[in-house]
Amino acid sequence: MTDFQRLLEALTRGGVEFVIIGGFAATAHGSAHVTVDLDVVYGRSADNVARLAEALRPLSPYLRGAPPGLPFLFDADTIGRGLNFTLTTTAGDLDVLGEATGGGTFEALLPRSIVRQVFGLDCRFVDLETLIQLKRAAGRPKDMERIAELEALKDEG
Amino acid sequence: MLPLGTELLPVSLERTPVIEAYKKDVDRTLLRENLKLSTEQRVEKMLAALRLVEELHRARRQAAR
Numbered sequence: 011m012t013d014f015q016r017l018l019e020a021l022t023r024g025g026v027e028f029v030i031i032g033g034f035a036a037t038a039h040g041s042a043h044v045t046v047d048l049d050v051v052y053g054r055s056a057d058n059v060a061r062l063a064e065a066l067r068p069l070s071p072y073l074r075g076a077p078p079g080l081p082f083l084f085d086a087d088t089i090g091r092g093l094n095f096t097l098t099t100t101a102g103d104l105d106v107l108g109e110a111t112g113g114g115t116f117e118a119l120l121p122r123s124i125v126r127q128v129f130g131l132d133c134r135f136v137d138l139e140t141l142i143q144l145k146r147a148a149g150r151p152k153d154m155e156r157i158a159e160l161e162a163l164k165d166e167g
Numbered sequence: 168m169l170p171l172g173t174e175l176l177p178v179s180l181e182r183t184p185v186i187e188a189y190k191k192d193v194d195r196t197l198l199r200e201n202l203k204l205s206t207e208q209r210v211e212k213m214l215a216a217l218r219l220v221e222e223l224h225r226a227r228r229q230a231a232r
Contacts, residue, residue, distance in 0.1 A: 011221045014214070037213045040201035042194065044217045113176040122175075126206040135206075140175070147178045158189030159198070166198050 012102025015129040017048050017069070020101070022131045024065025027053040029119040031110055031144060035135045036156065038126055040163050043156065047103035051136075053116035054108050060086045062106065069099035112147025114140075138164055 014034065021028055030038070033045025052062050063086045071084040074096045082088070084097070093108035109115045114136075122140040125132050136144065142160045145153045201209055 011217060014210070034210075037209055038206050040198055040204075040209060041213075042197040042201060044213055044220060046217065112178055113174060115173060117173040118175050128207055128210050139180075143175060143178050143180065146180065147176060154185055155189050155192075158186050159193050161186065162190055162193040162195055163198055163202070166195060166202060 012047055012104075014048055014102075016101035017099070017104055018129060018131055018133055020065045020069055021050065021062075022133065024061050026061045026065050027055075027058045027116060028062075028106075028134065029116060029123045030133060030135045031107075031114065031119070031141065032105070033156075035141050036160060038128070038135045039138045039141065039160070040167075041156075041159055043159065047105060049105040049107065049110075051107045051110055051114055051116050051119055056086070056090070058116075059089045062086075063089055066097075066099065066104075066106075069101050071095075071097040071099045071104070074098040074103060110144050110147075111149075112144050114144050114147075138167070 028050040030048070030050055032047075032049030033041070033043060034048050036043065037045060052058060063084060066084060073080065073082055076082065084095070089095070089106075095106045097104045097106060107114075110119075119136050119140065120134075122137050123134045124137055125134050127133070138160065142157060142164065145157045145160065201212070204212065
């Protein structure tokens with residue numbers, strides 16, 4: 011089971027600039043669904059990429075679903091040459107995205123985010139309207155039920 | 168490093184028949200209860216449900232042996 015607290019502690023204490031999206035953000039907004047991984051959009055500045063690599067290093071990040079033993083090193087160079095990574099870590103599954111579908115970069119999401127305290131940490135979540143926008147942009151059939159719930163939350167809020 | 172945009176792509180937030188159809192099945196009583204909670208409490212509630220799901224999976228695996 012994903013240890014959300016450990017993942018968020020690693021990122022926040024490492025000084026990483028990120029915005030939480032996906033199912034965990036939906037939970038923060040009141041969704042009744044269960045989510046099994048953490049999705050974050052990180053800032054792509056060189057400093058932040060270095061902080062991200064350093065923050066996750068103790069959690070031994072590895073490509074989720076990849077065969078074991080690949081020469082994969084989640085360092086600043088790897089992050090800089092890539093963009094979106096679906097990782098497994100010793101604290102569970104973590105998706106670190108340079109850009110979510112629909113143009114959701116850190117810079118685009120920052121003004122559309124709110125800070126809420128979770129596990130005693132100040133965490134930045136994408137706002138409900140933008141979460142709906144990102145889900146709609148992804149356009150995946152499996153998201154339809156989630157979008158309906160998020161829009162119902164907006165109606166109720 | 169590739170330059171990235173700073174704007175979200177425009178996406179229609181108009182009501183669609185498909186999403187409206189799904190909305191009819193949303194249990195709003197659960198949402199209303201969640202909206203009474205703090206963010207921290209909502210996360211704790213989800214984690215409790217997740218622990219239960221994990222326990223049920225574990226029990227199913229054990230029963231299958």
